[in-house]
Amino acid sequence: MSDENGTPSTPAGSTGPRPEPLRFFGTTWVNHDGDYTLRRVGVAAGSLAAVAGSCLVLRFAYEGLQIADTGRFVTFLVIVMFAVCSALAFRQTLDGFTKRPDPDRQASLRGLLAIGFVGSLLAYFFRSLIEAPGEKLHREEYEAARVQHEKRAHRRTGNPSKNRTANPPKKRRRK
Template sequence: MSDENGTPDTPRGPRPEPMRYFGTTWVEHDGGYRARRLAVSAGSLAAAAVSCLVLRFAYQGLQIADVGKPVTLMVVVMFAVCSALAFGHTWGAFTERPDPDRQATLRGLLAIGFVGSLLAYFVRSLSEAPGEKLHREEYEAARAAHDKRASRRTGNPSRRRRP
């Protein structure tokens, strides 16, 4: 679409960044936002439950293999610590952008502690779309900067009347 001058009829200024599973519905909480949040919450909780079941099978495999109490304890502690660290890292990523280098370094830890990441996603989705606060802050800052730039200068300066 375009207006009578032939310019595109698109909104000027920054556009909201789409979020996984939510698109841009997080801006106005429209387009099935509540249903999506409910689905994400239920899905992440179900995935965490299935993951715990898989870890239980792994634990039973260690018992059947009779690897000994120290190895079994070490594996259980490793998954617990990695899950706790992954929960904290994922929770922090909802409020500020993580450093890409640190993210690459922690990739293995986050893979081992996947249950913690799923639980952080579940807990956060109970109150808002995971990452919505960060996206909203960035979007509002970009809108404010755009409005400030747009209000400074209006119109074409070459068409101004000179006194």
């Protein structure tokens, strides 16, 4: 059950972990309710359109190199640079959907990932065909937090002094 923003509604006074919202999906990924499927289709179409637009921009950049007559070597280097950076960005983005990335590594790769933006967009497109991008990681973390919360809540219920197994009655000594 969720409200109009996709945030799960919980009974008043309930405690426990709350799911982390995903970009474009809110928390509809938890129960796949609301307009989850429509959002996935929209995200897939939007990222594919962004890939097409990005490739058009890269085409203009290539034509600019041709007009500038920079030479075959420079043109070859630019093409290889975009291909390698896109491949690295694709892999890094896909890995980021299944496990938390190392912040230091992300910071060092920021420029490389910016150059390979087409690869990141393609990874977003392919992941949105399977599930909401990042859903698997968030679901694992949310389920683990719920299990941990249940264990803690179960341990603390009731009055421990009334629990016979935890505090067996003391035997009296005879004098």
